[in-house]
Structure formats: C-alpha cells, structure tokens
Amino acid sequence: MKKALIPLALSVVLSACATTQSSTQTPAAAAKPDYQVQTPATMRDASGHPTLEQIMSDPQWIARSPQQPFVGADGQVYFWQQRESSELYDLMTVKAGKVAKVADQDRYQHVDGGVWQNGRHAYSYQGNLYLQQQGQVRQLTGTSDSDSDPQFLSDGRIAFQRGNAIYTVDPASGLVRMLASVELKKQPEKLKEAKGYLETEQKKLLQWVDKKYYQDPKAQLAEEDKLQAADPTANPEPFYLGEGRRLVELSLSKDGSKLVVVTENDTPERADKDIMPNYLGRSGEIEVRQVRQRVAEWKPNPQVFTVIDLKTRAKKDLALSDLPGIDKDPLAKVREENRKAGYQVEPFKGPRAVHLIEDWSGHQLPIQWSDDGKLALMLEAEDNKDRWLVTADLKTGGLTTQHHLHDDAWVNYQFNDFGWLKNDSLWYQSEESGYSHLYLKPWGGKAKQLTHGAWEVHDPVLSADEQSIYFKGNVKHPGIYEVYKLDLASDTQTALTDLNGMTDFVLSPDNKELVLTHSKVLSPPELYSLNTSGGTPKQLTHTVSKAFEDSPWIAPKIVAIPSSHTQQPIYAKIYLPKNFDPAKHYPAVVFNHGAGYLQEVDMGWSDYFREFMFNSMLASQGYVVMDMDYRASEGYGRDWRTAIYRQMGTPEVQDLKDGVNYMASKYGVDKSRVGTYGGSYGGFLTFMSLYTAPDLFKAGAALRPVADWANYNAPYTANILNLPGNDPIAYHRSSPIYFAKNLQSQLLIMSGILDDNVFFQDSVRMVQHLIELHKTNHFSVAPYPVEHHGFRQPSSWLDEYQRIYNLMQQNLK
Numbered sequence: 022m023k024k025a026l027i028p029l030a031l032s033v034v035l036s037a038c039a040t041t042q043s044s045t046q047t048p049a050a051a052a053k054p055d056y057q058v059q060t061p062a063t064m065r066d067a068s069g070h071p072t073l074e075q076i077m078s079d080p081q082w083i084a085r086s087p088q089q090p091f092v093g094a095d096g097q098v099y100f101w102q103q104r105e106s107s108e109l110y111d112l113m114t115v116k117a118g119k120v121a122k123v124a125d126q127d128r129y130q131h132v133d134g135g136v137w138q139n140g141r142h143a144y145s146y147q148g149n150l151y152l153q154q155q156g157q158v159r160q161l162t163g164t165s166d167s168d169s170d171p172q173f174l175s176d177g178r179i180a181f182q183r184g185n186a187i188y189t190v191d192p193a194s195g196l197v198r199m200l201a202s203v204e205l206k207k208q209p210e211k212l213k214e215a216k217g218y219l220e221t222e223q224k225k226l227l228q229w230v231d232k233k234y235y236q237d238p239k240a241q242l243a244e245e246d247k248l249q250a251a252d253p254t255a256n257p258e259p260f261y262l263g264e265g266r267r268l269v270e271l272s273l274s275k276d277g278s279k280l281v282v283v284t285e286n287d288t289p290e291r292a293d294k295d296i297m298p299n300y301l302g303r304s305g306e307i308e309v310r311q312v313r314q315r316v317a318e319w320k321p322n323p324q325v326f327t328v329i330d331l332k333t334r335a336k337k338d339l340a341l342s343d344l345p346g347i348d349k350d351p352l353a354k355v356r357e358e359n360r361k362a363g364y365q366v367e368p369f370k371g372p373r374a375v376h377l378i379e380d381w382s383g384h385q386l387p388i389q390w391s392d393d394g395k396l397a398l399m400l401e402a403e404d405n406k407d408r409w410l411v412t413a414d415l416k417t418g419g420l421t422t423q424h425h426l427h428d429d430a431w432v433n434y435q436f437n438d439f440g441w442l443k444n445d446s447l448w449y450q451s452e453e454s455g456y457s458h459l460y461l462k463p464w465g466g467k468a469k470q471l472t473h474g475a476w477e478v479h480d481p482v483l484s485a486d487e488q489s490i491y492f493k494g495n496v497k498h499p500g501i502y503e504v505y506k507l508d509l510a511s512d513t514q515t516a517l518t519d520l521n522g523m524t525d526f527v528l529s530p531d532n533k534e535l536v537l538t539h540s541k542v543l544s545p546p547e548l549y550s551l552n553t554s555g556g557t558p559k560q561l562t563h564t565v566s567k568a569f570e571d572s573p574w575i576a577p578k579i580v581a582i583p584s585s586h587t588q589q590p591i592y593a594k595i596y597l598p599k600n601f602d603p604a605k606h607y608p609a610v611v612f613n614h615g616a617g618y619l620q621e622v623d624m625g626w627s628d629y630f631r632e633f634m635f636n637s638m639l640a641s642q643g644y645v646v647m648d649m650d651y652r653a654s655e656g657y658g659r660d661w662r663t664a665i666y667r668q669m670g671t672p673e674v675q676d677l678k679d680g681v682n683y684m685a686s687k688y689g690v691d692k693s694r695v696g697t698y699g700g701s702y703g704g705f706l707t708f709m710s711l712y713t714a715p716d717l718f719k720a721g722a723a724l725r726p727v728a729d730w731a732n733y734n735a736p737y738t739a740n741i742l743n744l745p746g747n748d749p750i751a752y753h754r755s756s757p758i759y760f761a762k763n764l765q766s767q768l769l770i771m772s773g774i775l776d777d778n779v780f781f782q783d784s785v786r787m788v789q790h791l792i793e794l795h796k797t798n799h800f801s802v803a804p805y806p807v808e809h810h811g812f813r814q815p816s817s818w819l820d821e822y823q824r825i826y827n828l829m830q831q832n833l834k
Contacts, residue, residue, distance in 0.1 A: 046519045048539075048549050049559040063568040070641045071572050073826060076634040077818035081105065083630065084545040084565040087113070090536045091133035092529035094142045094153045098536050098561060099123070099131050100548060115548070115561045130158045136172055137485075137530045143171040143179050150181055152192055161190045162197060174277045175392075187273055187280065199256045201280050201331050205268065205287070208261035211242055260329055260336065269324060270377060272388040274396070279415055280329045281388055281396065283377060285322045290314060297782070299775060301806050312777045317745045319735035321403040323374035328396070328415050343420040344400070344409050346427065347372045351406040355667075355748050367746040374403035379736070380437040384480065391441040397423070399437055399449075405740050408432045410439055410449055423462055426451055430663035431740035433457070436478070442487050448509075450478060456658045459490060459507065471512055477656060480525070485532050491517075491553075493525060499592055499656050500579055500623035504535060506553070517555060523625020528553070536561075540626030542576050545569075575599060575637040577648065579622060582683045584676065587652070589661065591676050592622040596636050596646035597688065608833035609645040609690040611677060611718070612636060613699030613706040617665070617741075620656035621648060635822055639829070645688050651676040651706075666741060667748065669730065669755035670709035677710055678717060693719065694833045698825050700724035701779060701810065708757030708787075711766050720767040720832035722825045725776055725810055728783040729756045761790050768800040769828050771821050773808030 063082070064075040075082070087100040088110075098115045112123040112131065123131055129151065135144025142153035148167035152159045161179070162168050168188075171181045178189040186202035215221045215235070224231050249255050262284060270283040291314045302308035326339040341347060350356070350369035359366045377387040378399040387399040396413045410424040424447075426432060436457040439449035445464035450457055454470065457477040462468040472478055472494075479493040479502070490507045496516070497503070503518045504526045518524050522541040529536070537549040537558055545565050549558040577594035584591050598607065612632055614621035619628075627633055636646040650656065652664035652672040664672040677697070684690035697718045699707055704726025711721045730738050731745050731752050742751040753759050768791075772784040781804070791800050803824055805817050812818050 046557055048520075049557060063572070065572075066641075068641055069573050070638055071634065073635070073638065073822060074819055076631060076638065077822055078815050079106075080630065082566060083569045086546045086564050087538070087548045087562050089133065090527055090538060090548055092527065092534060092536055093131045094530065095131075095156070096529070096531070096534075097131075098548065098550065099133070100562075102564070120562060129160075138173040141173070142530065143173065145169045145171060145181070150179070150190065152179065154192075159192075161192070161195065170271075172273065172275075174273075175275050176277070178277070180273050180277060182271055185268055185271075187271060189277065200273075200277060201257060201329070202259045203268065203271070203282055204259040204261045205266045205284065206261060206264050212239055257331070258334075260334070262327065266325075270386070270388065272386065272390070274390045274394055275392055276394060278331055279394065279396070280331055281398075282327045282329060283324055283388075284327070285324045285376070288320075288322060292318070297775070297777065297780065310775070310777070312780065313734055315732050316735040316738040317731040319739070319744070321374035322376075323403070324376040326398070328413065328418065330415070337416070337418040339398075339413055340418045340420055341375050341400075342372065343422070344375065344407075344411070345422055345425055346407055347375070347402070351402075351404060351427075351429070352743060352747055355743060355751075359748060359750050362750055364749045366749070367744075373407075375400050376403060377401075378408060378437045379434060381434040382480070384438055385440070387437070389440055391445060392443060393445070395441070395445060397439070397441065397447060399439055401432060404743070405431045405434075408437070410447065412447075423447055424449060424451065424460070424468060426453055428452075428659070428663070430666035433659070433662065434736075434740070438481050440483055442483075442509075448481075448483065448490065450481065452659045455660060459492070461509065471507060471509070472514060475658065477658070482528050484528075491526065491528055491535070495623075495656060498624070500620070500625075502623065502625065504537065504551075515555075517551065517553070518558065520558065521624060523623055542624065543570075543574050545626050545630075573599075573641075574634070575640040577633075577636070577646075579624065580683075582649075582680055585679050586672065586675050587661075587664075589657065591652075591679060592650045592657075593680055593683075594622050594646075594648040595684070595688065596640035596644075596648075598640055598643050598645070601688070603689055606689050606691045607643060607645045608694040608829075609647065609681070609684050609688075609696075610636070610639055610829055610833070611680065611695065611697040612646065612648045613651070613673075613677075613697060613703035614648070614654070615699065615701035615703045617653045617669075617702040618655050618662060619702075620650060620654055622650040622654075623656070631818060631822070635825075639826075644829070644833075645684055645690050647680050647684055649676060649680050665755075667743070667751040667754065669741060670706065670713065670757070671754070673706055674710050674714050674717070677706070678714060681717060696720040696722075696829045696833050698722035698724065698828075700726075702727070704779075705757060707768075709760070711768055712757055712760035712763045715763050715765040718766055720769075720828050722769040722771065722828055724771050724821065725773060725779050726757075726770065726783065726787075727779050728758045728787040731756070732780060732783055734778075758787055758790055761787065761796070762794050764791065764794075764796050764799050766799065767828065767832050769803070769824060770800060771803045771805065771824065773805045773810060773812065773817075775806075775808060776810045778810035 064072040066072050085103050090100040093099050100113055101110045102113045103110050112128055114123050129146045132144045132146045144151055145168055150162040150168045152161055166183050168181050168183050171179050174180055178191050180189045187200045189200050190197045215224045265287050266284040267287040269285055272281040295312050296309050297312050299308040299310050328337050348371040356366045378401045389397045398411055400409045408426040409422050411420045411422050413420055433452055436450040447462045449460055451460055459471040459478055460468050461471055476494055476496045481490050481492040483490055492505055493502050494505050495502050501521055502523050503516050504524055506515045506517055520539050525538040527536040535551045538546050539549050540546040548561040551558040575596050577596045580593055580595055581590035582593055639646050652661055681695055685692050695718055697707055704723035707721040707723035708726055710717055745752050770784050772781050774781045788802055808817050
C-alpha cells in the first residue's frame, strides 16, 4: 500500500539570531490568516524575561512558521504549516490577501516539485502521476506501484520511473508503455546447449532427442524473437546487468533514446552487530534497533556507469580510467607520515573508486542531458579529494573532463550545482577561487568565472530563458544573505533584495515572482513575494506570537574578533547584560554550535532558537555570552572550512581562546569565571577545550558529544580525517577520549540513549575512561532514555538546560 504524503514531522525551522543593520527595503503588510494566531500565557521571571520552563516548552508558543513554500500552477503561493498543538502539518495558501488552509481533497492539485514545460506541470503525488495544464489536473496513472521522477520528452510524452523500469505515458491518448527495464541478474539462458559427455552423445546419436530438445526450441525461440521485433505494442526485453548489483540511479535522455544506469555492489551498508537498545519501547521489554555503520568499518563501493542505446540495445560502460588523477594516491604523504609514526596503514589500491557527487543540499541530480542529447555527469572520488565534471561519448564510453576540482583536504559536499545551456555551454559551481562561485564553460572552450569576491554563491537557479541565474549570496557581509540575479550575457550581478538578514528564495514556474523566506534578529521566518524585475517585497505571512514579540529579548551584537592564527577575523555574537557597565567584571558563557560546517553567526533567525533564548536569559542575569563561528564553520570560504583537516578540535579551541581574550579585553569578562556548552559538534568542542586547554573554561556541558571519531559515520568523518585505516594519526589527534586525562574543570555529559547519530556508546566509553582516570570529582552524567540526537520532549529540553544553568551558576557566579 502506498503511504500518503502527509508531513508528520517536517524539520522545525524556528531559531533565533540578531542583526546590527536595518533593512533598506520596507516590505508591504502581511496577509491576514483565516485563523487566529494564538498568544499563550507566558511564564516570566521578575524582570519580565521568559523563564527557562517557557523557553524549553513546545516551540509553537514562538511561531508556527511557514515551511517549504512553492508557487503552484495557479500562480498562488503555498506552504506547509504545523497544526496547532499537533505534530501534523497542513497545506496553506495565500490568496486574495488571506492565508487559508487547502482542503484535504484538493491537496493533489497543489504539489511542489515535478517538471514544467510550456505551462504544463507533471508531478508525482502519493505514487501516482499527474498532469496540470490550462488550469486542469489529470491523473495519468493509478496503480499500487510507485511512479516517480517524471520528465517531458521531446515528442510530448512523459517518462517516469516505476521500480527498476522507465515508462512513458502519452497525455493525448493516456497510453502507458514500458520503455526500458533493468534486471540486476544474469541473463537467462533461453536455449540450452548440450553439456557433458552423455548429453552430447545423446544429441548426436538420437534424432528425436535432437529435434525435441534442441531444434524445435530453437525454431520456437526464433519465431518469438521475430514476433517481438515486429510487434509495436510488445514490452521490450529487460536489460540484464549481472548479479550482486543494486540500482543507484536511472537517467533518460530527453529524446528517450538513451539510458544511463548507475549501479554498485549489493553489499550490506551495515552489519548485524550495528545495533542499540531501546529500554522504553512499546513492548515493555528491551528492544533492539538497527543503526548505521561506523567509519572505522566502512569500505569503498565503486559505482559503474552504463549507457544503453534503447534502439540498438547496445550497452557501454563509461571509461572511468579517463578521469585525470584517478590512479594517483592523494594520501601518499599521509600514509608515509603514519608509517614513520609506527602505525600500520592500508596500502593504496588504485584506481580509486568513483561515484556520483553527493551534494548534501540536494538541489539537482548529478546527471544532466542537453536538449540535443549530450551527457554530463558530476563525479567524485570515494576519498572526496577530486571532483570531475565530465561529458561522455555515448558510443565509446570515453569521458572528457570539462572541469576538474582537486582539494588536498576534501571537496565540499555543497556547491556542486551545474547544468546545460541550449548553446551546449555548461555552467557550474566551484570553490577553486577559495569561495563558491559560478563559472561558464563553452563547448570546446575555456571556462570563465562569472562571480567574484570573498563571499559565497548559494542555491543557484537557471532562469527558464537561460538568460539569468538567480542565487543567494553573502556579498555585503558574511552574515547577510540577499538574493541576486546574474545576467549571463553581460556578467552583470544585481541585488534583488536589500533586507539585511537571512533571505532564501523560490522562483515561480513562470519566472515572474520570487517567494522569499526572510528572517531577522528576533523575527522568525516569514514569507514575502517579490517581482523578479525588482521592486518592494510584499509580506505574505505573519505567524509569530505576540507573547514572543513582547518578550524583552537581549539581541546579540555581531563582532569581528581578531584571530591570532589567521588573517581573517572570527565572527561571533556577543550578548551583553542589559545594564552593561564596562567598569565591572562579569562571568561569561560560550556556546559552541553543532555540525562543524554550519553558520551560526548571521543576521537571520538561527536554527538554535532555544540556545538563543537561553543565552538571552543568561545575559539578563548578568552573564556575557559568546556564540562563535570558529574555523570549520560555513560562510567564510574554503580555507576556513578545511582548517580542521586532520586536526579537528585544534583550530576551533584556538579560536575560542581568542574569543575569551577578546571578551576579557572588551567587555570586562573575568577569565577565571568562563564556562562553555554545546551539542553534537559543540559537545565535542566542550570535550576538546576542557581536555586540551584545561585553564580556558571553569566548567563545561557536553551535549550528545562525539568522544571518538572512529565511531561516527563515514560520509562526514572520512572527508575531514580520511579513514582510520589510512590515517590513525588524525583520529588520535582529533578524538577527545585520548586527552581526557587532562580534565581539571567541572564537566557535565548529557546524551540521548536512542541517539542514532552520535551513539550513546560514545558517552558510555568516555564515562568509563574518566572513571578509570579517577576523575570522580570532575564530571557528572545525565542520560535521556527517550531522546534521539535532536531532542523532542519539552521535559527533556528543560531538564537538560536546567542542569547546564545549574552548572554555570555553581561554578561561575
């Protein structure tokens, strides 16, 4: 049975941040919703600031912000919104100046995604295919199968994927036909030949045996093949690609004549031993849950790229040997360094495994066809040191590298968008200048850089007429993201917004409108509309509660802290007490954001909305609070991102030292009364700072922390530290558990027992190690039995942050 596409737990985008600039664009007033924005009673302390219990309560008290906006075929703006006091979401629309819920029975008519062509919209909804045209919606398929990935073919048909097969549907007649299917097994032996001595002699000696078992079947098979070839209604024979493979991707050319099939070895992605216990399951017994594989046990899985001519049925594997540098070992010096240090390392075995680029932003497929049938792919080495933008010779399988990006550290898992223009030029993103920028490569010509500067291009979208590329960028300040339009003919870049905050965008299908998701310091995300030709944005939603708006939040200021290790400053948020007196001495708390590669210090609404409110509360009680984009953070270019290569925890702690010294010199912070806290990567940094710089913080709270990177996942960790079998030095240098003996301050460790991202086992191992190191008087532990990596229960959030608050009060005040 198909599952209905009802969002049950869309990621909450509520967060908090601060700005130091005001907008030069003043949006028009918001549309009025048909529902009333609820203003719940707010728990406040004596100063009027929301209490910790209020801060950690269900975030709906802040806002029910719009999520995943899009413009429908009718030109109206749609978005998802969490239902009041529920985990369920409703589809909402903005129409005639009002926000209203879309009726459940009408949802199938308003679906994001799919493909557009000349006013036609083909999309998949609940596993069936639909066509929207001239204001009418037609259902094209309706089976128990799941139909996905529609595309318009050059002859007007719509192709789509069903399982391991490609089908087409003719919108005029409604006829659905199989175009091609892939079988991941050996091709069956249709005609069995005689085998062995007895069988061979039997065939030679007895005419009846020869006729019945060999000649008649051969004639029957020939007749069937002839009828199959002559019958225009027959389904094509499957393409057999061998045993032991699994399908990764299917990609059909725009004329429907060629198919790219990407496969890999069908090896298990986890082992039976990769499990964790659930103590509070439904059964009342200890339940076992499957979890991911660890990087220490991960092995490369090379992909094979097969081009199939659907007319001639010819198959050809792409020649990955044509990729420049594929046979070279980028870790040769690293292996030698480890060998000299006495470690046994795995020898290099070339050529390196290759796979489709895995862009974590998920904007587009890494296989792109031009209108005239040219094939381009974005490939990467499994070690993520090389990225190739290639075009393929569909007859020979030969590859021509149009662009090669090498990074001694790792190629970013963002900034990998690319595509064709009708003149056979390729546009693409690259960090080769040190920052993510746009490039244009004419067919047979030299690439040209289109955007320039010490800032980053995010989320590029090519206009339908291929004259422009829209993108988000932090051009005027690392923490301000506006929307820009790049004219490809003149290389002219125009700012379409000047809102001074965080602004994301969605381009309407007719390319006439931008739907903006914009936020500021104390303002959660709201939707705005803007004509692509320019003008003033019009606010579409107003979802924040009056209780939140009326609260006396302390907005952080954004500062550029001089670095003692780099030319670039370290951007940070500083929260100051309301009646800050530079003559006084203050305790301080440092919050460390998670993920590593994430930008927290911007002028929009942060993903860390609870931490923002907690930091504001601390400041209201006399603390100075710092929230830093240490090296490794997003938004500051390639060198800032890769500073942690093979040394996670070293540059970041250096930056934290600079931050503490800055607060001491500028804001009267008493360096003997500074604490720190953070979750995930931020918890890891709590460990590393307390262990490797014992005098820096008097107390620290490590939430869901990484203790040993060998236990984390491969896609993230292997980028930064290589593999444990290749580079044990990097893992020993970067894993807190190897430095725990230096703990002198007070440490609080808090983890969810059901955490399937950073395993609870990491905290268990760290605790046992601290016990063996006789650190009894220096640490405490709080496990959370029902929580995963991202906590869900308000009671857990409250307990966790009450403990952090108590830790700071007891050690810093």
